[in-house]
Amino acid sequence: QSALTQPPSASGSPGQSVTISCTGTSSDVGSHNYVSWYQQYPGKAPKVMIYEVNKRPSGVPDRFSGSKSGNTASLTVSGLQAEDEADYYCSSYVGGGIEYVFGTGTKVTVL
Amino acid sequence: QVQLQESGPGLVKPSETLSLTCTVSGYYIGRAYFWGWVRQSPGKGLEWLASIHHSRGIDYNASLRSRLTISIDTSKNQFFLNLTSVTAADTAVYYCVRDDWVPDNWGQGTLVTVSS
Numbered sequence: 001q002s003a004l005t006q007p008p009s010a011s012g013s014p015g016q017s018v019t020i021s022c023t024g025t026s027s028d029v030g031s032h033n034y035v036s037w038y039q040q041y042p043g044k045a046p047k048v049m050i051y052e053v054n055k056r057p058s059g060v061p062d063r064f065s066g067s068k069s070g071n072t073a074s075l076t077v078s079g080l081q082a083e084d085e086a087d088y089y090c091s092s093y094v095g096g097g098i099e100y101v102f103g104t105g106t107k108v109t110v111l
Numbered sequence: 112q113v114q115l116q117e118s119g120p121g122l123v124k125p126s127e128t129l130s131l132t133c134t135v136s137g138y139y140i141g142r143a144y145f146w147g148w149v150r151q152s153p154g155k156g157l158e159w160l161a162s163i164h165h166s167r168g169i170d171y172n173a174s175l176r177s178r179l180t181i182s183i184d185t186s187k188n189q190f191f192l193n194l195t196s197v198t199a200a201d202t203a204v205y206y207c208v209r210d211d212w213v214p215d216n217w218g219q220g221t222l223v224t225v226s227s
Contacts, residue, residue, distance in 0.1 A: 001173075003156065034212035045206060045217040046157070052212075089157055093212040099147060099170050100213045102157040 004029065004090055004103035008072070011109040012080045018105045022090035027050045028101055032073040036092035037066055038084045046089060050075060055071040085110045113138040115218035122195045122224050123201075128222055129194040132205030134187075140170075141165045141185035145210035148181065148192045150203040151220075162210050165192060195224045 005023040012018040022029065022037075029035060035053045038046035048057055050066035050087035053073065061076045071094070077084050119131035140146055147162035161181040162173045168190050175194070183190040194201060202225045208214035220227070 003137060025209045032212070036215070038214075045177055045220050046214075046216075049216060091157075091213045097170050097173075099145065099162045100159055102149075102159065105156045 001028075001101050003100060004089060004092060004101055006088075006103040006106045007105045007110065008104070009101050011111055012077075013111045014080055014082065016080050017078045018075060018080060018108060019074055020075045020088055020090075020108070022075070022092075022103045024071050024073075024092055026071060026102070028092040028094045029068065029073050032093045032095070033068070034100075035066070035073045036068045037064075037067060037073075038089045038091065040089065041082075049088075063089050077104075080110050084108060113209060113216050114127060115209065115216060117205060117207050117218045117221040119205075119223065121222060122226060123197055124227050125198055125225055126196055129192075129197050129201065129225075131205055131207070131221065131223070132189055132193045133170065133191070133218060134189050135209075136188070139185070139211075140183065140188055140190065145170075146183065146190045147210045149206045149208055149214065149217075151206070152200075152203040160194075161192065199225050201225050204211050 037050040039044045053068045054066040114136045140165045146164040148160040163169045163181045178195045180193040204220040206220045207218045209216040
């Protein structure tokens with residue numbers, strides 16, 4: 001099972017929006033709505049920002065939103081803030097003896 | 112509020128066995144969910160290793176299956192990971208997680224270095 005494909009980097013100025021893609025296959029992203037997005041600061045554990053494609057845990061700002069089309073999921077961060085500078089990873093449930101697979105990760109820089 | 116905490120040696124010699132414990136508080140692991148292990152090599156991405164449910168079974172990452180053992184002790188609210196025959200390539204931060212189809216709660220992680 002291969003990792004999901006994400007762009008290595010993305011950037012935007014404060015107040016702008018940035019969208020990160022997460023491309024899988026019909027066996028993972030395309031088959032399930034169990035796609036999550038995680039934010040990770042250096043030296044810290046990942047934190048769930050989006051689950052089940054487009055749901056936000058309590059406490060996550062509504063600037064973060066998720067969507068999916070076919071085999072590709074996306075995370076959009078609107079109104080970029082300095083604190084959004086971090087690494088972001090997607091994950092998709094796979095099933096059939098493979099629990100889940102992660103994306104390659106995207107470093108978001110706030111210019 | 113569920114909390115997970117990894118524990119184990121920070122240094123393991125090559126060819127030896129890496130053993131980790133995850134202690135869960137705030138939720139009884141015998142009630143529901145799969146419980147798993149994920150690792151992150153320095154400067155690299157995330158890799159799922161194994162997951163276990165107290166009654167529904169175990170899944171292993173196929174590429175590491177021959178070296179991995181995951182187990183659970185509901186009486187202690189703990190689950191465990193063993194990785195045999197370690198090499199420098201197994202140096203990573205190891206996280207224990209709660210699986211709700213994908214991880215929804217993470218421990219803080221523990222760095223394990225493989226070195227003589």
